[in-house]
Amino acid sequence: MTDETTIQDARPTSVDLAAAFEESGVRDVLRELDETLIGLEPVKSRIRETAALLLVDKARRQMGLATETPTLHMSFTGNPGTGKTTVALKMADLLHRLGYVRKGHLVTVTRDDLVGQYIGHTAPKTKEVLKKAMGGVLFIDEAYYLYRPENERDYGQEAIEILLQVMENNRDDLVVILAGYADRMDRFFASNPGFRSRIAHHIEFPDYSDPELLHISERMLARQNYRFDEAARQAMAQYIAARRGQSHFANARSIRNALDRARLRQANRLFNEARGPVDADTLSTITEPDLRASRVFRGGLDAGLDGNRTTGQQAAE
Amino acid sequence: MKLMQGQFSFLPDLSDDDIRVQAQYAIDNGWAVSVEYTDDPHPRNTYWEMWGHPMFDNPDAAAVVYEVNACRKEHGSTYIRVIAFDSSPGWESIRMSFIVNRPEVEPGFRVVRQEGEGRTVRYTIESYAMREPEGSRYA
Numbered sequence: 450m451t452d453e454t455t456i457q458d459a460r461p462t463s464v465d466l467a468a469a470f471e472e473s474g475v476r477d478v479l480r481e482l483d484e485t486l487i488g489l490e491p492v493k494s495r496i497r498e499t500a501a502l503l504l505v506d507k508a509r510r511q512m513g514l515a516t517e518t519p520t521l522h523m524s525f526t527g528n529p530g531t532g533k534t535t536v537a538l539k540m541a542d543l544l545h546r547l548g549y550v551r552k553g554h555l556v557t558v559t560r561d562d563l564v565g566q567y568i569g570h571t572a573p574k575t576k577e578v579l580k581k582a583m584g585g586v587l588f589i590d591e592a593y594y595l596y597r598p599e600n601e602r603d604y605g606q607e608a609i610e611i612l613l614q615v616m617e618n619n620r621d622d623l624v625v626i627l628a629g630y631a632d633r634m635d636r637f638f639a640s641n642p643g644f645r646s647r648i649a650h651h652i653e654f655p656d657y658s659d660p661e662l663l664h665i666s667e668r669m670l671a672r673q674n675y676r677f678d679e680a681a682r683q684a685m686a687q688y689i690a691a692r693r694g695q696s697h698f699a700n701a702r703s704i705r706n707a708l709d710r711a712r713l714r715q716a717n718r719l720f721n722e723a724r725g726p727v728d729a730d731t732l733s734t735i736t737e738p739d740l741r742a743s744r745v746f747r748g749g750l751d752a753g754l755d756g757n758r759t760t761g762q763q764a765a766e
Numbered sequence: 767m768k769l770m771q772g773q774f775s776f777l778p779d780l781s782d783d784d785i786r787v788q789a790q791y792a793i794d795n796g797w798a799v800s801v802e803y804t805d806d807p808h809p810r811n812t813y814w815e816m817w818g819h820p821m822f823d824n825p826d827a828a829a830v831v832y833e834v835n836a837c838r839k840e841h842g843s844t845y846i847r848v849i850a851f852d853s854s855p856g857w858e859s860i861r862m863s864f865i866v867n868r869p870e871v872e873p874g875f876r877v878v879r880q881e882g883e884g885r886t887v888r889y890t891i892e893s894y895a896m897r898e899p900e901g902s903r904y905a
């Protein structure tokens with residue numbers, strides 16, 4: 450009985466949410482999210498909502514009003530290159546700061562890491578990954594590949610069953626985030642109703658707009674100590690508009706590849722043109738010709754397949 | 767007779783949460799934790815059966831508790847212990863070892879006397895459980 454009274458006494462009668470917000474360091478994560486990620490407004494607001502929910506839930510738990518761990522499993526849907534992995538990393542940090550996962554590390558896996566190649570191979574493999582992710586966040590990229598309806602003997606089903614079981618029984622131990630393209634994920638959830646009901650938060654990642662992509666490209670360059678000159682900036686804006694209409698467009702990832710190629714051309718140009726010493730400014734400026742040389746301005750992959758190195762996305766840049 | 771081997775054996779049986787905290791301590795020290803089981807309780811029985819691989823790269827002890835429970839399901843009527851292996855140079859040995867599961871009935875040990883040369887008597891101990899063949903000990 451004495452125990453009971455001490456527990457009662459230990460419970461706070463009121464909770465200062467603002468103080469809890471400050472203390473937990475959630476503000477830092479949210480600010481970092483705002484600063485480092487361009488666009489993605491709906492995602493950010495969903496994360497803010499989730500953070501608020503978890504903070505309130507934590508306060509309720511301190512006061513003895515809630516006992517169950519809320520379901521935190523999530524699904525991130527969106528086109529390639531929309532920042533799903535980056536946000537997952539931030540999410541792991543956020544959950545760690547709020548005390549919902551103990552370690553806050555992110556384990557990124559795809560079908561290959563979960564599904565085995567012969568009978569009896571899948572279960573240990575999946576369990577190994579799950580154990581590694583315990584205390585943190587398991588991020589399953591392109592999760593819909595786990596389920597192959599065309600092959601009823603596919604081992605993916607086994608991995609799914611183990612996943613579902615651990616997601617339910619070890620809710621305190623790990624958070625699972627499934628990611629993939631929206632339409633395929635919808636089909637995946639439709640054929641695996643167990644998943645849909647165990648996932649509380651469905652977050653959709655919209656495509657970036659053209660100005661956002663331009664902003665992102667400048668940010669990417671700045672991080673590597675490069676910059677556009679004014680003409681190159683214009684060219685980049687046109688490049689983005691043109692690239693969007695072509696095949697294999699992958700948002701920020703396409704931009705990154707384009708910039709890699711521009712840097713390559715810039716280096717080549719400097720090497721061929723330079724007569725005498727070059728200064729730091731020249732070395733770090735991407736000019737219009739560096740971008741204009743891109744195949745995208747000539748209609749991209751769809752228009753002219755020249756040569757034989759035209760498979761995949763890289764060639765399209 | 768309750769088997770007293772390794773750490774914490776004079777304490778009441780560890781709960782899952784206790785196991786997690788202890789295993790986390792080992793992990794935080796960089797030791798590889800593994801789960802082992804046996805049905806031979808003799809103190810000189812050093813090498814127990816391994817339950818899965820040693821967990822070299824799990825940052826969180828929830829995985830250890832998960833494996834202990836999986837092992838309990840399969841070998842619930844035998845001894846199960848958690849050991850922590852320290853691979854750092856100069857050690858390369860077990861740092862922690864504690865029993866996390868034991869059979870319901872532990873029949874204990876008997877003294878065996880062997881007549882030697884002259885009037886020498888050699889003493890040893892034998893578990894009553896060991897009279898049964900492997901697999902049928904502890905029901």
